[in-house]
Amino acid sequence: MNIKMIAEMAGVSVSTVSKIMNNYSDVSEKTKKRVLEIIEQTGYSPSNSAKTLATKKSNLIGVIFAGELNVEFTHPFFVEVLNSFKKQMGVLGYDLIFFSNEKFISSGDYFARSVHFNVDGCVIISGQKMEPTIRDLDMSSIPCIGVDLELKGKKSGFVMSDNFQISSKVVEHFYLLGYRELGFIGSAADSEISNLREAGYTKAIESFGLPLNRRWFVHGDDFFESSGYEAMQQLIQSGSLPKAIFAASDLLALGAIRALKEHDLRVPEDIAIIGCDDIEPCKYTTPRLTTIRQNKERLGILAAHMLYDLINNQSGGGSFVVEPVLIVRESCGSQLKS
């Protein structure tokens, strides 16, 4: 079922059918109605490949998970912003294509693959350091939006939470509850996000006039639970513990809590914990995790709109920072509502 068959059935030319499907004005209401009926009956849908070939627009957005392969769909935070992004992009008329990293030995020349699929734009999801192949894509003429990734290209933009504010809200909360000895669990050294949060954290500690003790700052290999567990083990074995800890992700916090439990240390009585992201599982744990909520839905929507603008207007990127909000639950000794 292609456009030619529709044209024959309707007794018109191929061009006329095409015009009808693309809302050209130079076709009479009568023939338009007749053709549309036939399209309706046959369930005809034009080939995206042919359309892309002719128009050089694919209505496809490339989704790239940068960094280590295993982040992908399993990271609760990114998955939620991706979900929101997909929905919003859907109403704007775009579908999503996910690049597999496995096919190519070079494990992802993202620019080549973007032109290969003729994507109209890309969203790059990552909390890791910039890879050179991402940089190439960023610097190309293909519109790109980074999620938690600071893109700098002329046709690029990015969205992220205000990481400095995240940290200062954490310190403020600790401070108001009387905690003075503050620790930190971060991700690997090449994680921009983790570094930003750590930098903001130390700055906030100083501006509140609290003592800064680097021995209470530890790091895991990534943002996942087991890293938090190991980091906490390390801290416990060091012999000196802070009274409160900010973990750069909720999973790190949960891992830390698991380690504490194993050593019969109670949260928040012995040590208070605040996580970051507000992913679903926080609500189911004991104690329920106090955390900083990133507005994931809004991040996704913003990313979608920015990308849409980059594609369709000649607008020049920029960035959006969304405001974090403190979610008080139980892991921090305060007893407010969830």
Add this chain to the structure above:
Amino acid sequence: MNIKMIAEMAGVSVSTVSKIMNNYSDVSEKTKKRVLEIIEQTGYSPSNSAKTLATKKSNLIGVIFAGELNVEFTHPFFVEVLNSFKKQMGVLGYDLIFFSNEKFISSGDYFARSVHFNVDGCVIISGQKMEPTIRDLDMSSIPCIGVDLELKGKKSGFVMSDNFQISSKVVEHFYLLGYRELGFIGSAADSEISNLREAGYTKAIESFGLPLNRRWFVHGDDFFESSGYEAMQQLIQSGSLPKAIFAASDLLALGAIRALKEHDLRVPEDIAIIGCDDIEPCKYTTPRLTTIRQNKERLGILAAHMLYDLINNQSGGGSFVVEPVLIVRESCGSQLKS
């Protein structure tokens, strides 16, 4: 950068370049080498649209989340099998395209969209009842694989866990630990998976000679945590409680536990709980959740290989059932290792 430019640079015809890229034999080693060098230098990658148009193969797999929209990426179980599926499909040379449901008023004539994008096959993810539009796709000539969804088409297949075995392992475990009064928390009535598990559960209860009390069988609206919470509330208010409950998903189980906690009922002392799926958060909760593990990675790999076979051989579908395994943690009163 297209094939014509490569041809000009190499001083050969377009056809020759195409032949080189597709491993035809009628081209000399010398020119092949020369052309490949140019391709390497320029980073040329052929247009997928043009290629698809000419060959009618897109190397694209359509991913469909059937059922309510909000399942999408947020469901931990499906996300993990999808992750494994994506990886495996990647090494087989395919990329994934996600259909947005939002663009079309009909909210998804999946068959039309599959031909629109010229996908080579589809994977359909769902635990819900079959929708008519899915049925159309299933019955079409497009290869399809269902995940937790029983497809019947000539070019279709499906993968799922052995739901009867899941239930009987649960009952056996309860039985061996001395529980005799067994309850069940399921999803909505139109969920095939939930119904299968419930059917297997009642059958297992009977075959163990245990009493069957339908008052202890309750249902939520979906597989998520809040549904488990509400279902449990309902059960508690009914006045009569079983000694052990099997929940058709881990999130249902976690919701149930939350409700129990609010009524100062202890798990597993007052009531034992077993979940299903073995999603990540099970490990972080208190008590850690005893559950039935579905081998999500294997489900994804199987789905990928079956789909590949359906696409490339004329093989005729079929189904694969993977064996579930009981993961004993803390929510059931037994104290084995995790």
Add this chain to the structure above:
DNA sequence: CGAAGAATCGAAATCGGTTTCGACAATGTT
């Protein structure tokens, strides 16, 4: 040396659309 056979290459049709531009008819204007 000449002819048969093999190796190498390119012209052209094709895939399914879009878009420009010219042809023609219908209508309006004086």
Add this chain to the structure above:
DNA sequence: AACATTGTCGAAACCGATTTCGATTCTTCG
């Protein structure tokens, strides 16, 4: 009635690849 304008429509070029088939050159061998 003659002309200009507007409204409808289709022929044909084009997008970037693949693939068939015929043309040409190169080997090989009697």
